[in-house]
Amino acid sequence: xxxxxxxxxxPRRPGSLGAVVVPLLILAxxxxxxxxxxxxxFVVRDRAVILKQLFGAAAVEAxxxxxxxxxxxxxxxxxxxxxxxxxxYVATALVLLPxxxxxxxxxxxxxSSVVLAVAALTVGFLEWxxxxxWGAA
Amino acid sequence: xNDVLDQRAAARPGGRGTGRGFGRVLVTVYxxxxxAAVGRSSYELATKFSEAPVxxxxxxxxALVYVVATLALAKGRxxxxxxxxxxxxxxxxxxxxVGALSLASPDVFGETTVWSGFGQGYGYVPLVLxxxxxxxxxxxxxxxxxxxxxxxxxxxxxxxxxxx
Numbered sequence: 001x002x003x004x005x006x007x008x009x010x011p012r013r014p015g016s017l018g019a020v021v022v023p024l025l026i027l028a029x030x031x032x033x034x035x036x037x038x039x040x041x042f043v044v045r046d047r048a049v050i051l052k053q054l055f056g057a058a059a060v061e062a063x064x065x066x067x068x069x070x071x072x073x074x075x076x077x078x079x080x081x082x083x084x085x086x087x088x089y090v091a092t093a094l095v096l097l098p099x100x101x102x103x104x105x106x107x108x109x110x111x112s113s114v115v116l117a118v119a120a121l122t123v124g125f126l127e128w129x130x131x132x133x134w135g136a137a
Numbered sequence: 138x139n140d141v142l143d144q145r146a147a148a149r150p151g152g153r154g155t156g157r158g159f160g161r162v163l164v165t166v167y168x169x170x171x172x173a174a175v176g177r178s179s180y181e182l183a184t185k186f187s188e189a190p191v192x193x194x195x196x197x198x199x200a201l202v203y204v205v206a207t208l209a210l211a212k213g214r215x216x217x218x219x220x221x222x223x224x225x226x227x228x229x230x231x232x233x234x235v236g237a238l239s240l241a242s243p244d245v246f247g248e249t250t251v252w253s254g255f256g257q258g259y260g261y262v263p264l265v266l267x268x269x270x271x272x273x274x275x276x277x278x279x280x281x282x283x284x285x286x287x288x289x290x291x292x293x294x295x296x297x298x299x300x301x
Contacts, residue, residue, distance in 0.1 A: 109158060
């Protein structure tokens, strides 16, 4: 599991893995906003979602997974949050993007780009809420 | 713009179901709300149902309505069209009624629900969505069986589809 965090290039601070959770959440928000922006450009240009955007969504999903694993380890290590709320948001964020990407890709009009933008913004919002929940406890 | 969209939709076999074109976006937003509502109500039922049975029953009911509406709009043909009309109408009546009641006497439900304050906690999406849904169903009225019968031998569409 540690190798997963190194592979993502997350900054390593000996003994304080928890310091990585918030930067990962911020990174996730930024990537979601970027993906949504990319999709919105396609909406304006009247284009459907392309494969490259699905790879982009997969990259965001990878960051979400790494963040979930790191947060889980940190919670085992003693960080306290509202567990049901936190994992509810994590699970929703993880499920949403792949399902929405498949749903969007099956539509070959500009509306598919709107679907991807909506999904990316929603995941970005969830990650931002996770950031609040993580810091609140 | 709507004419262009209609032409494009009509040009594609099976392109006039409620889950196509703009309907894709509608179903996406419904799906997200359904997921959020189901998550919320499962949490409430599992951990604190006895604290506010009315509010949490209402949460569960609204979650079910969202799930049914999402499926029906995604399918979009035949009997599913009727199911969509019913579910979206229940939702519109529900959010307006519960929203008004929750403002008139905040204690009536004991706790907040998805529909309290006209869906305030969800950016008023629960208030706007059913009316967009009704508008969309009305726009697509009469097309329910058209796509099925007009092109019985047509390929499933130009793109991979998850429908049917």
